[in-house]
Amino acid sequence: MSVMRPYALIALGVAATLCLTGDLHAQRTRSSLSAGEQRNAEKGLRDNRYFFFFINSSVTNHGTDEEKRIFTEAIRRD
Numbered sequence: 001m002s003v004m005r006p007y008a009l010i011a012l013g014v015a016a017t018l019c020l021t022g023d024l025h026a027q028r029t030r031s032s033l034s035a036g037e038q039r040n041a042e043k044g045l046r047d048n049r050y051f052f053f054f055i056n057s058s059v060t061n062h063g064t065d066e067e068k069r070i071f072t073e074a075i076r077r078d
């Protein structure tokens with residue numbers, strides 16, 4: 001009977017563990033979640049800037065005083 005080497009025992013243990021646990025899913029870390037939130041926030045800000053640019057001429061040329069005031073306030077808050 002031959003003696004198993006340590007790395008063979010480790011490999012056998014890892015293989016047995018993987019077979020018994022089934023599917024393994026990666027877990028998201030806190031830093032990865034915050035990076036995703038930052039990416040979504042940046043996309044939202046880009047979208048807002050595009051929409052403001054798109055409706056600017058409509059509001060400033062054809063809008064009422066109330067619509068112009070609301071538009072100006074929305075740009076200030078952005």
